[in-house]
Amino acid sequence: MIRVVFFRLMQSLVTLLITSVIIFALARTSGSPADLVLAPEATPAERQAYIERMGFDRPLAYQYLIFLKNALQGDFGKSLRTGQPATRLVFERLGGTLRLATVALLIALAISLPLGVVAATQRGRTWDRVGLGFALLGQSVPSFWKAIVFVIIFGVWLRWLPTSGVGTWRHYILPAVTLGWGVSAGIVRLLRSGMLEVMGSEYIKLARAKGLRESVVVWKHGLRNALIPVITFIGFMYGIIIASGVVIEVVFGWPGLGLLAYESTLWRDFPVLQLTVLLFTVIVIVINFLVDVSYGLVDPRVRGG
Amino acid sequence: MGEAPTGPVLEVKDLRTHLFTSRGVGRAVDGVSFALRRGETLGLVGESGSGKSLTCLSLLRLNPQPASRIVGGAVLYEGTDLLAKTDEEMRRYRGKRIALVLQDPMTALNPVFTVGNQIFEAIRLHQGARGSRLRKIAAEMMRLLRIPDPEQRLGDYPHQFSGGMRQRAVGAIALSGKPSVLIADEPTTALDVTIQAAYLEVLKEIQRRERLAILFVTHDFAVVARMCDRVAVMYAGKIVETADTWRLFDDPRHPYTVALLRSVPDVEARIERLYAIEGQPPSVFEPAKGCAFAARCPHAEARCHDEPPPDVPLEGGRAVRCWLFVR
Numbered sequence: 357m358i359r360v361v362f363f364r365l366m367q368s369l370v371t372l373l374i375t376s377v378i379i380f381a382l383a384r385t386s387g388s389p390a391d392l393v394l395a396p397e398a399t400p401a402e403r404q405a406y407i408e409r410m411g412f413d414r415p416l417a418y419q420y421l422i423f424l425k426n427a428l429q430g431d432f433g434k435s436l437r438t439g440q441p442a443t444r445l446v447f448e449r450l451g452g453t454l455r456l457a458t459v460a461l462l463i464a465l466a467i468s469l470p471l472g473v474v475a476a477t478q479r480g481r482t483w484d485r486v487g488l489g490f491a492l493l494g495q496s497v498p499s500f501w502k503a504i505v506f507v508i509i510f511g512v513w514l515r516w517l518p519t520s521g522v523g524t525w526r527h528y529i530l531p532a533v534t535l536g537w538g539v540s541a542g543i544v545r546l547l548r549s550g551m552l553e554v555m556g557s558e559y560i561k562l563a564r565a566k567g568l569r570e571s572v573v574v575w576k577h578g579l580r581n582a583l584i585p586v587i588t589f590i591g592f593m594y595g596i597i598i599a600s601g602v603v604i605e606v607v608f609g610w611p612g613l614g615l616l617a618y619e620s621t622l623w624r625d626f627p628v629l630q631l632t633v634l635l636f637t638v639i640v641i642v643i644n645f646l647v648d649v650s651y652g653l654v655d656p657r658v659r660g661g
Numbered sequence: 662m663g664e665a666p667t668g669p670v671l672e673v674k675d676l677r678t679h680l681f682t683s684r685g686v687g688r689a690v691d692g693v694s695f696a697l698r699r700g701e702t703l704g705l706v707g708e709s710g711s712g713k714s715l716t717c718l719s720l721l722r723l724n725p726q727p728a729s730r731i732v733g734g735a736v737l738y739e740g741t742d743l744l745a746k747t748d749e750e751m752r753r754y755r756g757k758r759i760a761l762v763l764q765d766p767m768t769a770l771n772p773v774f775t776v777g778n779q780i781f782e783a784i785r786l787h788q789g790a791r792g793s794r795l796r797k798i799a800a801e802m803m804r805l806l807r808i809p810d811p812e813q814r815l816g817d818y819p820h821q822f823s824g825g826m827r828q829r830a831v832g833a834i835a836l837s838g839k840p841s842v843l844i845a846d847e848p849t850t851a852l853d854v855t856i857q858a859a860y861l862e863v864l865k866e867i868q869r870r871e872r873l874a875i876l877f878v879t880h881d882f883a884v885v886a887r888m889c890d891r892v893a894v895m896y897a898g899k900i901v902e903t904a905d906t907w908r909l910f911d912d913p914r915h916p917y918t919v920a921l922l923r924s925v926p927d928v929e930a931r932i933e934r935l936y937a938i939e940g941q942p943p944s945v946f947e948p949a950k951g952c953a954f955a956a957r958c959p960h961a962e963a964r965c966h967d968e969p970p971p972d973v974p975l976e977g978g979r980a981v982r983c984w985l986f987v988r
């Protein structure tokens with residue numbers, strides 16, 4: 357067990373290292389921050405002085421090693437735009453992203469668990485079609501498009517919900533539903549096919565032969581088994597929600613990591629962008645780890661012993 | 662102890678369960694009739710695909726849906742027709758009056774719940790027990806089925822049980838509703854011989870005590886000889902011969918039964934050759950016009966091919982579905 361954890365830890369560190377190289381190089385292909393940070397009327401000499409002060413004239417590999425050395429000491433540099441430490445800016449936004457993603461995931465589950473189960477038990481009938489159609493629509497319509505349509509309908513026409521910013525629970529609804537609906541299709545389909553397989557198994561026959569109510573057979577004996585493969589997928593989906601949250605956070609003006617990543621890309625604010633992307637990577641790694649742990653909770657066969 | 666009722670506890674009349682697939686309508690169970698009395702074991706034997714399992718499932722109305730549907734007949738439990746019941750009424754018979762034990766113990770238990778949990782479920786449902794009494798009854802049931810260390814093993818998951826123990830756990834579940842009919846669909850096929858013998862012994866003992874009626878499906882004639890009072894031989898969805906076990910072994914009448922018994926390797930006589938019955942049973946989707954066995958039957962006459970044979974009652978309460986016995 358300890359060896360497994362150690363191995364996973366090493367694996368995660370390598371992933372982080374590779375990600376940091378990629379984002380470090382990629383960010384710098386977008387152009388020089390000097391163009392944006394300095395006033396348009398700055399002289400070439402002022403420009404040159406800025407670039408030298410920030411070390412942007414050094415070879416890329418050298419810059420990276422300096423970044424790495426500082427990062428290992430917990431120093432991810434200061435924002436080129438505001439001068440505040442990148443860590444502070446980023447961690448301020450982390451909560452917003454996690455809250456939105458979690459609400460979105462809960463909405464996705466609230467939509468897809470009943471739909472997946474009902475689609476399987478009513479195979480070929482109305483609810484099956486409704487469930488699959490609804491889920492498919494959510495998946496195939498791009499999220500920025502859904503977001504805009506929602507804003508028009510619920511924000512502009514009906515004026516039911518706020519379309520931007522944070523504050524109350526009502527601010528969560530539009531962005532979270534947009535995100536959650538988008539990932540529910542995969543869960544519905546996976547759960548449906550899982551349920552179809554499980555409901556044909558011998559232990560379901562035995563559960564029925566015992567005289568259990570059909571609802572107990574489906575929701576206890578069936579769902580619990582069909583959920584096992586879905587759990588991994590849900591973890592994976594949580595990562596997707598966080599990543600695809602970039603677009604949603606921009607559309608809905610949601611102050612999270614995604615909006616920060618977007619802004620710092622526009623501003624070529626390398627230190628902030630780097631840290632944001634690294635944090636995304638850490639989140640995904642942590643989720644995957646939690647998924648592996650939770651696997652043992654739902655499937656006793658994996659627990660060992 | 663009440664007086665034993667005179668009539669059979671379970672009577673099946675002309676049961677028909679057809680398959681509805683893309684290949685058309687298949688007559689998998691096509692007019693099955695038999696009666697089962699308290700304390701009696703009726704064996705159901707026949708080739709693979711003859712419709713034994715589907716018959717068993719149909720009795721509880723648990724036949725696979727929408728792949729199959731019961732299209733006719735009656736299943737009388739103490740005189741009331743189960744096929745006329747609503748789904749909810751039918752559910753109350755399952756486990757409580759008629760219990761089912763399935764073929765494969767490795768897959769019959771739900772892998773994500775403890776064995777105890779699955780036994781509790783049945784006891785809670787049928788005996789209304791709760792809390793510590795529930796545990797006590799469950800442990801008793803396990804002891805009854807001779808599962809060692811019942812108290813500790815209640816917390817185990819199915820994968821921590823051996824095959825023989827799983828089959829006993831399934832037996833404990835089936836018997837915890839105190840049913841009067843047990844349908845056992847090849848309950849020992851997946852077990853090795855010694856475990857099988859021990860399981861059958863336990864089953865017989867419980868049967869004697871509870872006057873349980875058992876429908877026992879098997880491929881194995883040694884098991885038939887050990888367990889069954891009477892035997893019904895099934896071929897292509899119909900029962901072709903019914904007789905007391907000893908009469909059937911001594912003096913099989915239907916040409917299919919004769920062939921089936923010949924195909925059993927006789928260990929004592931050291932006959933190494935295994936008589937395979939020549940030819941194939943007809944497809945359930947293309948039923949024969951006359952007798953389903955006619956194409957493989959050494960005694961087939963013209964009318965065997967043209968007209969389905971009637972069920973002919975013979976001496977000693979036996980019956981055979983064959984033209985050769987129509988005088």
Ligand SMILES: Nc1ncnc2c1ncn2[C@@H]1O[C@H](COP(=O)(O)OP(=O)(O)OP(=O)(O)O)[C@@H](O)[C@H]1O
Pocket residue numbers: 680682689707708709710711712713714715716725728945
């Ligand atoms: N779910 C199903 N869908 C389609 N056909 C089925 C289904 N279940 C059974 N059948 C068909 O019904 C017929 C009878 O099957 P059944 O399982 O009752 O046979 P059996 O006598 O129990 O055989 P075995 O000895 O192999 O267990 C077979 O032709 C089988 O292919």
Ligand SMILES: [Mg+2]
Pocket residue numbers: 713714715846
């Ligand atoms: Mg079978």
